[in-house]
Amino acid sequence: xxxxxxxxxxxxxxxxxxxxxxxxxxxxxxxxxxxxxxxxxxxxxxxxxxxxxxxxxxxxxxxxxxxxxxxxxxxxxxxxxxxxxxxxxxxxxxxxxxxxxxxxxxxxxxxxxxxxxxxxxxxxxxxxxxxxxxxxxxxxxxxxxxxxxxxxxxxxxxxxxxxxxxxxxxxxxxxxxxxxxxxxxxxxxxxxxxxxxxxxxxxxxxxxxxx
Numbered sequence: 639x640x641x642x643x644x645x646x647x648x649x650x651x652x653x654x655x656x657x658x659x660x661x662x663x664x665x666x667x668x669x670x671x672x673x674x675x676x677x678x679x680x681x682x683x684x685x686x687x688x689x690x691x692x693x694x695x696x697x698x699x700x701x702x703x704x705x706x707x708x709x710x711x712x713x714x715x716x717x718x719x720x721x722x723x724x725x726x727x728x729x730x731x732x733x734x735x736x737x738x739x740x741x742x743x744x745x746x747x748x749x750x751x752x753x754x755x756x757x758x759x760x761x762x763x764x765x766x767x768x769x770x771x772x773x774x775x776x777x778x779x780x781x782x783x784x785x786x787x788x789x790x791x792x793x794x795x796x797x798x799x800x801x802x803x804x805x806x807x808x809x810x811x812x813x814x815x816x817x818x819x820x821x822x823x824x825x826x827x828x829x830x831x832x833x834x835x836x837x838x839x840x841x842x843x844x845x846x847x848x849x
Contacts, residue, residue: 642677646684648708649766654691677705678715681734684766685773695775701725701733702769710766714738719746722754732759732787734772735826743826747839755827756797759790762824786822789814793828806835 651657681704689696703721705713714736722743725733735742740762746754754760763769776784793814796805805811812835818828833839 642680642705643683645706645708646680646687649684649706649710650687650691652708653688653710657687657691677713678703678717678721680704680706681712681763681766681769685769688766688770694778696773697775699729699731700773701728701730702735702763702773704734704736704739704763704769706766712736712763712765712769718742719754722758722760726754726758730758731791732761732772734761734763734769737762737764737824740826743830744840745843747830747834748841748843752803752831752834755830756794756803758827759787759794759825760827761822762826764824768824782821786818786825786828789818790825790828793818806831812836 647657681702684706685696685702688694701721703715703718705715707713718735718739719742722733722735743755743760746752761772763772771780771783776787779787793811796802796808796811799805812832815828815832815835818825819832823829830839
């Protein structure tokens with residue numbers, strides 16, 4: 639994690655033309671059951687540090703995972719499935735994962751499990767700026783992005799009804815999903831649910847998903 643935080647510090651130093659001096663920031667992770675020290679929290683740490691510098695408020699319902707380079711590029715990490723489910727269990731309403739990890743979500747559909755995509759709004763991210771746009775409080779978000787999040791919330795209510803997944807074949811539901819994707823192309827939940835409803839989702843597991 640130390641090397642990942644070094645990359646984060648380099649990025650924020652360039653972005654803000656320097657960082658505050660004479661202060662110490664400590665990160666503590668609850669419920670850590672092993673001494674494994676990976677880079678999965680790099681993007682989250684960058685968001686927290688950026689928030690401290692700018693004073694911007696972050697959405698408490700947002701979750702993110704991903705490593706990060708000094709240029710702000712988000713890199714893939716392991717255990718995406720567990721992290722998405724974990725965020726859902728902690729009442730997060732939307733989560734961002736590295737774009738290079740998107741295949742993990744497709745594997746769910748191949749295995750017949752689309753519930754995680756219905757229960758959470760999953761976005762893919764390629765850089766810090768994309769992440770920051772998602773992470774800020776709802777009243778500070780770009781209007782088109784917030785509108786897409788609101789529309790998907792409405793779709794979720796329909797899909798969570800008894801036998802609600804049958805509504806994926808509904809013309810109006812598909813139209814709403816298309817509307818979301820047009821406004822926010824990295825809304826992975828909307829994209830994959832639409833492909834699934836049209837019978838166009840991939841049908842083979844990735845190499846990672848095959849083991």
